Amino acid sequence: MLGIVLDVLKANAGSYQWLGGLPAADARRKIGSLLETPNFYHYMSAWHNLEIAAAIKGHGMGDRQAVLQKVGLWERKDSKFSSYSLGMKQRLAIASALLGNPDVLVFDEPTNGLDPAGIAEIRDLIIQLNREGKTIIMASHLLDEVEKVCTHVAILKKGQLLLNGKVDEVLISEDQVEISAGNLQHLETIIRQMPGVISIKHVNGALQLNCGNITTVEINEYCISKGITLSHLILKKKSLETKFMELTNK
Amino acid sequence: MNKLLAIEWMKVKRYRTFWIMTGMFALLLPMWNYGIASGVLQLFGKTGIDVISKAYAFSNVWNNLGFWTSIFVVFISILTIIITTNEYVFRTNRQNVIDGYSREQYYHAKWLMVLAFTIFTTVYVFILGLIFGATNDSFSNFPGKIENLFYVFVLSLNYYSFGLLLGILFKRSGIAIGIFFLYNMIIESLLKSLLNWKLNTVGNYLPLQASDELLPFPVLELVKSLAQMEKAPPAYGYIIASFAWIIIYYIIGRMRLLKSDW
Numbered sequence: 001m002l003g004i005v006l007d008v009l010k011a012n013a014g015s016y017q018w019l020g021g022l023p024a025a026d027a028r029r030k031i032g033s034l035l036e037t038p039n040f041y042h043y044m045s046a047w048h049n050l051e052i053a054a055a056i057k058g059h060g061m062g063d064r065q066a067v068l069q070k071v072g073l074w075e076r077k078d079s080k081f082s083s084y085s086l087g088m089k090q091r092l093a094i095a096s097a098l099l100g101n102p103d104v105l106v107f108d109e110p111t112n113g114l115d116p117a118g119i120a121e122i123r124d125l126i127i128q129l130n131r132e133g134k135t136i137i138m139a140s141h142l143l144d145e146v147e148k149v150c151t152h153v154a155i156l157k158k159g160q161l162l163l164n165g166k167v168d169e170v171l172i173s174e175d176q177v178e179i180s181a182g183n184l185q186h187l188e189t190i191i192r193q194m195p196g197v198i199s200i201k202h203v204n205g206a207l208q209l210n211c212g213n214i215t216t217v218e219i220n221e222y223c224i225s226k227g228i229t230l231s232h233l234i235l236k237k238k239s240l241e242t243k244f245m246e247l248t249n250k
Numbered sequence: 251m252n253k254l255l256a257i258e259w260m261k262v263k264r265y266r267t268f269w270i271m272t273g274m275f276a277l278l279l280p281m282w283n284y285g286i287a288s289g290v291l292q293l294f295g296k297t298g299i300d301v302i303s304k305a306y307a308f309s310n311v312w313n314n315l316g317f318w319t320s321i322f323v324v325f326i327s328i329l330t331i332i333i334t335t336n337e338y339v340f341r342t343n344r345q346n347v348i349d350g351y352s353r354e355q356y357y358h359a360k361w362l363m364v365l366a367f368t369i370f371t372t373v374y375v376f377i378l379g380l381i382f383g384a385t386n387d388s389f390s391n392f393p394g395k396i397e398n399l400f401y402v403f404v405l406s407l408n409y410y411s412f413g414l415l416l417g418i419l420f421k422r423s424g425i426a427i428g429i430f431f432l433y434n435m436i437i438e439s440l441l442k443s444l445l446n447w448k449l450n451t452v453g454n455y456l457p458l459q460a461s462d463e464l465l466p467f468p469v470l471e472l473v474k475s476l477a478q479m480e481k482a483p484p485a486y487g488y489i490i491a492s493f494a495w496i497i498i499y500y501i502i503g504r505m506r507l508l509k510s511d512w
Contacts, residue, residue, distance in 0.1 A: 007353065008344045008512040029350030039345035041336075044264050055257050056349040
């Protein structure tokens, strides 16, 4: 999808618009992008590779030092691209995207192939850029990453938009509560009436509740007020992966 | 346009292969011709010297140099292929577009590079012609058969843009260079013979051959004209054919680049 809006892939159908309908190539000059892999001339240094990128963007050569310092590559600016580690290549790609101080950044799998330290570094950088007021469009299959860095999310499957919205609403990790009591049937009829309970399932001799924003304390108090003593009360976090699978398998 | 060319120059000026290939062309072409002109390089036995060394006086210096240029342009054709396929290997073709080139600009930048190589070749042959001519002849006979310099231009443009097209179509330098040689040395000769055998001179109008016909082997020409053998078809036919092929390369490459995924 990101490939299509950056004109390296051709769409079968549909259309897109950047920045209020600027001609696509002009718009791309105002967007910083990192698509899948860092693409640079292997025989040239970071410094000279950025010279070419800056020339194509047409924003002048002035900020090459600033972007290299931002991603921590300034000391290695004269080394050939082919001598860089994968993490450094990725950081150079981000530096290149930052040339010309664009307001919109497009990152496709920005932490691909990085070690844990590199991943954390890139995530911090993205969060920092966002604080500076930049809009960042990021594609990722790492839900954990999305949860950590994004504010809004859209889930696509085979070109169809499944859902979109704020991360804490869409990817909210719905809590599940397991409860059990001496008389399970009585418990079920009582708990079904409790406001906030969405669904009830029988699991291993207990009831599994999907509930909105009610706490275990509230469940416990409710049951006691109805004269039931719970023998079992566990809060289970639903993993994001489970949530994602549910969404995409609908 | 200047901007596109300036960016292409940034890409090649730090590329060692670029300097090696243009250097080979720039050194070997005059050395080879000097070898022949001075009689050191005896391609045709001792008797051949007289005929050939005279060919470096004005008038004939252009078709002589032109013929050998038509061999040595292979260096720059290969360079064109390598530079084009490098973009695919490094995936910088994508990056250029992501950074703000339109696909058309990307394509035209490559064509401008081909044109720049062509102009370089032509100017370089012109300078060599002046030097060889001046050392073997007086300037009063200048320029002589200078139309051959234009043929050098047409031939270089044909070869280099053919290389560009192969680079775009095959994306890998090994394959593209292999096909370039296979076509240039074997397939075209075969097709030419077959076509000429059945259809008179149609085979002479094949893509690269059309330009090769503009700069034939000088000695052979000499013999032919002396013996008043077949009358050569007029040059403008080959010029038109060459440009027609160049336009066809442009159209095929353009369709490929504008419509496919990168």
